[in-house]
Amino acid sequence: MKAVKKMKSNDWDVEKIRADFPVLSQTVNGKPLVYLDNGASSQVPNLVIERGSKYLQEEHSNIHRGVHYLSQKATNAYEGAREKVKRFINARDVKECIFVRGCTEGINLVAHGYGRKFIGAGDEIIISAMEHHANIVPWQMLCEEKGAILRVIPMNERGELIIDEYEAMLNERTKFVSIIHVSNALGTINPVKEIIQAAHKFGVPVLLDSAQAVPHMAVDVQDLDCDFMTFSGHKMFAPTGSGILYGKKELLEKMNPFQGGGDMIRTVTFEKTTYAGLPNKFEAGTPAIASNIGLGAAIDYLNSIDRDAAFQYEEELLKYATERLSAIEGVKLIGTAREKASVISFTIENVHPHDIGTILDQSGIAVRAGHHCAQPVMQFFQVPATARVSFAFYNTFEEVDVLVDSIQKVIDVFA
Ligand code: C6P
Numbered sequence: 001m002k003a004v005k006k007m008k009s010n011d012w013d014v015e016k017i018r019a020d021f022p023v024l025s026q027t028v029n030g031k032p033l034v035y036l037d038n039g040a041s042s043q044v045p046n047l048v049i050e051r052g053s054k055y056l057q058e059e060h061s062n063i064h065r066g067v068h069y070l071s072q073k074a075t076n077a078y079e080g081a082r083e084k085v086k087r088f089i090n091a092r093d094v095k096e097c098i099f100v101r102g103c104t105e106g107i108n109l110v111a112h113g114y115g116r117k118f119i120g121a122g123d124e125i126i127i128s129a130m131e132h133h134a135n136i137v138p139w140q141m142l143c144e145e146k147g148a149i150l151r152v153i154p155m156n157e158r159g160e161l162i163i164d165e166y167e168a169m170l171n172e173r174t175k176f177v178s179i180i181h182v183s184n185a186l187g188t189i190n191p192v193k194e195i196i197q198a199a200h201k202f203g204v205p206v207l208l209d210s211a212q213a214v215p216h217m218a219v220d221v222q223d224l225d226c227d228f229m230t231f232s233g234h235k236m237f238a239p240t241g242s243g244i245l246y247g248k249k250e251l252l253e254k255m256n257p258f259q260g261g262g263d264m265i266r267t268v269t270f271e272k273t274t275y276a277g278l279p280n281k282f283e284a285g286t287p288a289i290a291s292n293i294g295l296g297a298a299i300d301y302l303n304s305i306d307r308d309a310a311f312q313y314e315e316e317l318l319k320y321a322t323e324r325l326s327a328i329e330g331v332k333l334i335g336t337a338r339e340k341a342s343v344i345s346f347t348i349e350n351v352h353p354h355d356i357g358t359i360l361d362q363s364g365i366a367v368r369a370g371h372h373c374a375q376p377v378m379q380f381f382q383v384p385a386t387a388r389v390s391f392a393f394y395n396t397f398e399e400v401d402v403l404v405d406s407i408q409k410v411i412d413v414f415a
Pocket of ligand 1 (some may be wrong): 039040041101102103104105132134135180182183184185209210211212232368372373
């Protein structure tokens, strides 16, 4: 194994940050927990836990429906969280921020509400070779129903999209572009601004699946000029069940609702229903009130730390881990894009990724093993699965060292 120089970010007090995340201080299988599965779900800071608990202890009630004290308090907290989201992603209008259960629901909402209304037979939808299933299957279902055509931007062997081929794909039949912002399986950061500008030359709207971007970089929807953007709260330090679909107001207004039910209507008779305005039109039924208030608290938390220092720290951590892992004989990195965030996918010669995951777990290390809901990526790299390490700003260089030592043990077991 080659020696690798360890770097340290001076501006980031990782121990102070770790103290905000109670789950990190436990032991697993007798070893300190090393949590490296943040791409699946990140951990939750005290601020979010306390806010959720305050809601459940003091405010729990349904929203938008009651004139009573508790309902008003819950409504204010819920709508307050929406305001925080608006500022966090720099939306023009709070009505452009729709609460969804997560990215999957956000994409399905657009495929249904926009796609079914505006996409027809022979129209083309562009996605990419590195999409998560959540950004493949809803479009395939739409294409099947409408007779539309799904086109796929190819990638190179580093796991980077081939932008020339994308530009050549755009034409007057293109009706929608839906792109992963940061790959969950490879870590590639895609040049989304360029992708959006090229689509807009043809008047084509673009959706960004920013599930893996929002926790690791500032995502400014006005600066990017994306038409839709979606992310999941549970990957950015909030509870599961929270998430956002951002859409430009003029597009959301002309779309069909996704689900029908309470709170999304203006009037209902047996003859005809008229719909509520934004954002309620897309929020049928009782939403995940506690989780979305938690999302607001997660934004408060992110606003309370130095995010630029956090991003820089994560970059250094990724660089250090990449160097150390690639120095281990038998380890092959899958995805070596020049622009990457948070993720290292790898295989070990003659060891199934599930065995890697299981043996690492015995050392208290949580990684994900599998196809990461990105089977076409696995097919492209001709592997059944990978092991995946995904960082957050509370991970440490020492944890990378523990990981590397444990991977060496995995190799020794199978030697
Ligand atoms: N990726 C992972 O371990 P939901 O499940 O709706 O919160 O998010 C779906 C999703 C969509 N797009 C991307 C880029 C994602 O990474 C995910 C979720 C997790 O990689 C679970 S498969």
